[in-house]
């Protein structure tokens with residue numbers, strides 16, 4: 814899983830806001846932009862072009 818210290822320094826590439834960790838599937842979520850950044854092989858893909866829209870469940 815992702816290092817919590819790493820998570821602290823990671824910010825949303827779009828708004829520079831905080832990211833929330835989602836466990837399953839692993840992803841980082843920006844609640845400001847409503848974008849989901851995938852984590853692939855333990856590496857967060859912090860690219861706006863790669864982000865997906867946050868689905869409201």
Ligand SMILES: [Zn+2]
Pocket residue numbers: 825826827828829830843844845846847
């Ligand atoms: Zn954002």
